[in-house]
Amino acid sequence: MPAFRIAPAVADAFPDALIALVTATGLLGHEPWLHTTAALEDLEQQLADGTWHPADETDPGIEAWHTAYRSFGTNPRRIRPSVDALGRRLAKKGTLPRINPAVDTYNAVSVRHGLPAGAFDLDHVTGDVDIRYADGTESFTPLGEPDTVENPKPGEIIYADITGVLTRHWNHRDAHRTRVTEDSTHVAFVLETLHATRDGDLLKVAADELQGLLIPHAAQTAVHYLSPAGPHATT
Numbered sequence: 001m002p003a004f005r006i007a008p009a010v011a012d013a014f015p016d017a018l019i020a021l022v023t024a025t026g027l028l029g030h031e032p033w034l035h036t037t038a039a040l041e042d043l044e045q046q047l048a049d050g051t052w053h054p055a056d057e058t059d060p061g062i063e064a065w066h067t068a069y070r071s072f073g074t075n076p077r078r079i080r081p082s083v084d085a086l087g088r089r090l091a092k093k094g095t096l097p098r099i100n101p102a103v104d105t106y107n108a109v110s111v112r113h114g115l116p117a118g119a120f121d122l123d124h125v126t127g128d129v130d131i132r133y134a135d136g137t138e139s140f141t142p143l144g145e146p147d148t149v150e151n152p153k154p155g156e157i158i159y160a161d162i163t164g165v166l167t168r169h170w171n172h173r174d175a176h177r178t179r180v181t182e183d184s185t186h187v188a189f190v191l192e193t194l195h196a197t198r199d200g201d202l203l204k205v206a207a208d209e210l211q212g213l214l215i216p217h218a219a220q221t222a223v224h225y226l227s228p229a230g231p232h233a234t235t
Helices: 008-013 034-049 060-071 082-093 101-113 196-217
Strands: 003-006 018-025 117-121 129-133 157-160 165-168 186-193 220-226 232-234
Touching: 003 008, 003 018, 003 220, 008 129, 018 196, 034 082, 034 101, 034 196, 060 082, 082 101, 082 117, 101 117, 101 186, 101 196, 186 196, 196 220, 220 232
Parallel strands: 003 129
Antiparallel strands: 003 232, 018 186, 018 220, 117 186, 129 157, 157 165
């Protein structure tokens, strides 16, 4: 089982960060996930009714991610945090994309709570995962572009295992190698905030909601938390 670690330099730069790892084994990605379907449809209906809107860049949580992106040299209006991009897409189109049950589940939780989310197929992760600053030598193959190889900029925050980069710009885009598909059975889902003092309870509610949506379709689930005070978790 891989461990997830926050590097000391990242912990020092973001002392109020909190990351939830929701792990699931024995996932059944080929069956209908009716509660996830209902969650997506509920969000879309609330948006259509005008009773709810996704968080935008005026939201303190999104604003914090924009500030973080700028701190490591990324323009957040060109390369957006995942939850920002997803919320903008929902607001514009009125619907969320349907990818597969596991991805649809974390997308629904992400946009409902205004928190960045992602996931890794742990069967394709090699060694442990570090949340750290890139040194510029790492390689990254973007999701959906298996023939593309990029090199993160030195100083950019990445998730990386011993083979390469799993996310660029902290949570902007995931790697093709560890993408979650209907065939993925062992997955780590990630939810993040930079302000646990303000949003820690929100993150825990979101992690519980995500776990609840996974439980009917998994043999086992668990929730772990990473923070600068506890920067290591084994899945």
